[in-house]
Amino acid sequence: MYLLDRVSKVFDGRTIAVNELDLKVRRGEKLAMIGQSGAGKTTLFRMLNLTIPPTSGTLLFDRLDIGRLAGRRLREVRRRIGTVYQQHNLVPRLQVVHNVLSGKLGAWPLWRAVRSLIRPAEAELAYEALSQVGIPEKLYDRTETLSGGQQQRVAIARTLVQNPEVILADEPVSSVDPALAAGIVKLLIELSETYRKTLIMNLHSVDLALAHFPRVIGLRDGKISFDLPAAEVTDDHLATLYAGSEAETAEEVPSRAEPHPVRSCQPHLTS
Amino acid sequence: MPGQETSIARRGPLGRPRRTRPGTSSRSGSPSRDLGQEAPRVPVTPLGEVNWTGTRRSSYFPVVFSVLFLLTFVGSYRLAQVEPLLLFEAEGRRNILKFVSGMFPPDLSWSFLSLLGRPILETIQISLMGTFMAVAIGFPIGLLATSSLTFKGILNEREMAASRPRAMLHRASYLLARAVLSLFRTIPEFVWAFMFVRAVGLGPFPGVLAIGISYAGMLGKVYSEILDHVNPGPLEALQATGASKLRIILYGLMPQALPNVVSYTLYRWECAVRASAILGFVGAGGIGQQLEISMRMFNFKQVFTLVAILFVMVAGVDALSARVRRAIMGRERI
Ligand SMILES: Nc1ncnc2c1ncn2[C@@H]1O[C@H](COP(=O)(O)OP(=O)(O)OP(=O)(O)O)[C@@H](O)[C@H]1O
Ligand SMILES: [Mg+2]
Numbered sequence: 001m002y003l004l005d006r007v008s009k010v011f012d013g014r015t016i017a018v019n020e021l022d023l024k025v026r027r028g029e030k031l032a033m034i035g036q037s038g039a040g041k042t043t044l045f046r047m048l049n050l051t052i053p054p055t056s057g058t059l060l061f062d063r064l065d066i067g068r069l070a071g072r073r074l075r076e077v078r079r080r081i082g083t084v085y086q087q088h089n090l091v092p093r094l095q096v097v098h099n100v101l102s103g104k105l106g107a108w109p110l111w112r113a114v115r116s117l118i119r120p121a122e123a124e125l126a127y128e129a130l131s132q133v134g135i136p137e138k139l140y141d142r143t144e145t146l147s148g149g150q151q152q153r154v155a156i157a158r159t160l161v162q163n164p165e166v167i168l169a170d171e172p173v174s175s176v177d178p179a180l181a182a183g184i185v186k187l188l189i190e191l192s193e194t195y196r197k198t199l200i201m202n203l204h205s206v207d208l209a210l211a212h213f214p215r216v217i218g219l220r221d222g223k224i225s226f227d228l229p230a231a232e233v234t235d236d237h238l239a240t241l242y243a244g245s246e247a248e249t250a251e252e253v254p255s256r257a258e259p260h261p262v263r264s265c266q267p268h269l270t271s
Numbered sequence: 272m273p274g275q276e277t278s279i280a281r282r283g284p285l286g287r288p289r290r291t292r293p294g295t296s297s298r299s300g301s302p303s304r305d306l307g308q309e310a311p312r313v314p315v316t317p318l319g320e321v322n323w324t325g326t327r328r329s330s331y332f333p334v335v336f337s338v339l340f341l342l343t344f345v346g347s348y349r350l351a352q353v354e355p356l357l358l359f360e361a362e363g364r365r366n367i368l369k370f371v372s373g374m375f376p377p378d379l380s381w382s383f384l385s386l387l388g389r390p391i392l393e394t395i396q397i398s399l400m401g402t403f404m405a406v407a408i409g410f411p412i413g414l415l416a417t418s419s420l421t422f423k424g425i426l427n428e429r430e431m432a433a434s435r436p437r438a439m440l441h442r443a444s445y446l447l448a449r450a451v452l453s454l455f456r457t458i459p460e461f462v463w464a465f466m467f468v469r470a471v472g473l474g475p476f477p478g479v480l481a482i483g484i485s486y487a488g489m490l491g492k493v494y495s496e497i498l499d500h501v502n503p504g505p506l507e508a509l510q511a512t513g514a515s516k517l518r519i520i521l522y523g524l525m526p527q528a529l530p531n532v533v534s535y536t537l538y539r540w541e542c543a544v545r546a547s548a549i550l551g552f553v554g555a556g557g558i559g560q561q562l563e564i565s566m567r568m569f570n571f572k573q574v575f576t577l578v579a580i581l582f583v584m585v586a587g588v589d590a591l592s593a594r595v596r597r598a599i600m601g602r603e604r605i
Contacts, residue, residue, distance in 0.1 A: 050429060050511075051511055070430050070433040070437070071430070075513040078511055078512065083508065089504040091505045091522065093526045093527065105518045110517060113522070158508075
């Protein structure tokens with residue numbers, strides 16, 4: 001699905017966020033990305049979803065060189081990629097239903113987009129997506145009145161409505177409680193399995209990454225530190241990945257946790 | 272956004288020195304500046320060897336600017352012959368007293384008041400139509416004059432990189448829009464009215480045109496400033512779903528900017544009521560025409576009545592717009 005060849009991103013001519021990165025992701029693959037804060041995960045995602053162009057290197061999406069795309073063709077490719085943002089990026093003043101349905105904006109003709117602001121078109125679709133993330137009752141609430149975790153789930157619902165081929169989830173569970181987090185990760189994985197969607201997820205929780213994803217990539221200083229099946233990731237790998245971070249001095253280097261049963265997730269999430 | 276930094280499990284905290292602004296994580300700050308201009312090709316060196324020097328902007332600017340401003344201020348005070356004491360000298364005092372005492376009692380005779388019905392209505396109509404026209408002209412031009420929509424920042428990052436001619440075109444339309452808005456604003460509404468009276472004759476219509484054009488300049492500029500300062504995060508997210516610019520404006524930009532846009536437009540309407548009084552002086556209808564006549568005849572009793580009426584009108588518009596504003600923003604979360 002993706003083929004990256006020596007892709008770099010340099011900000012302001014001095015901050016190297018992604019450094020000559022090679023990466024191959026097959027269609028339908030599920031992979032987790034871990035790494036310190038500032039390792040370049042979000043920057044990589046913004047290149048993968050065609051928001052920012054790489055400073056150098058080539059990026060192929062579905063064997064398509066997207067470097068020169070513009071206008072309608074660019075939008076058509078973007079439509080096939082769904083992103084769940086770390087900061088949710090919802091419009092606070094809009095009702096939840098509009099935020100969820102905005103996943104459809106790429107597909108809707110303009111008149112329907114306009115009319116939907118007055119009377120939501122396909123409200124059932126939004127309801128269904130919200131049910132999947134467990135907050136259907138919030139459909140007509142103002143988005144800014146929701147808690148952080150609820151907003152995060154609205155953002156996920158927006159991507160569900162968009163129904164893309166690739167889901168890029170940037171810390172999709174950073175503001176929900178651990179039980180719910182596991183539930184949401186599982187939901188996204190199930191979804192990608194059933195519909196053969198490609199799923200790439202940034203996670204700060206090493207446990208979640210190792211427990212749920214067949215392939216785990218460690219990113220450090222904009223480079224790939226390791227790219228392994230979850231079973232082959234050792235404590236050494238993790239120590240290198242997080243070396244020099246404050247966590248190390250605090251004797252808190254993440255390590256392979258004892259395989260503990262994933263805490264019960266909320267019933268409506270297991271559907 | 273709440274909770275953006277709370278992780279549910281262990282994470283690598285800030286390791287090496289990062290250049291993010293505290294509190295904002297990665298890119299929520301101001302992409303327009305961060306992403307607008309990057310050197311297209313930078314030799315990629317290992318992280319430790321990045322050249323940090325020479326890229327910092329000089330910090331002399333605030334100091335130099337402050338000094339210049341102070342000098343200008345002092346200079347202006349002298350050159351503009353600001354002498355507050357003049358107001359309190361015998362001569363000035365006497366004239367003011369004469370002017371004020373001449374206002375009493377205000378002229379409330381029926382013969383005068385009955386003349387005012389039409390001008391009052393006309394003033395309201397001029398201000399309303401003028402503001403409406405200003406919005407109709409100012410909003411589209413304001414959109415073009417919004418840099419984050421036309422050529423800067425996250426919504427244009429990719430498109431601008433993809434094609435140079437397109438980038439130039441966008442930048443040109445931005446500059447043109449700004450120039451037009453400036454022109455509209457530089458010429459005072461008084462002068463606009465003067466010209467339109469020549470063009471279309473006496474009456475309220477030249478007043479409408481004058482307010483429409485000059486206020487379009489002000490509204491357009493302020494709209495563009497408001498739109499430039501909305502949170503770009505949601506816009507980026509909408510763009511990533513494949514939404515076009517127009518749809519991003521509808522679903523991301525306008526909902527965020529609406530309170531400020533409405534609020535400022537209502538304020539401009541209030542100003543238009545006041546302005547339409549002045550425009551009467553050059554024959555553009557409304558209550559101003561009557562004001563001009565009374566002033567010319569040194570009938571301060573009538574002037575008092577007219578000013579009082581104007582005051583009531585402005586206060587009324589103010590109260591009305593406060594209600595509208597509340598209706599829109601009252602649902603805000605506390
Ligand atoms: N728009 C930008 N302008 C300048 N520098 C940026 C920008 N976005 C990111 N960076 C820099 O790029 C580096 C990587 O940032 P990025 O957001 O990709 O990290 P991350 O791995 O997502 O971190 P986190 O886990 O905290 O979300 C950081 O040093 C950051 O300061
Ligand atoms: Mg990030």
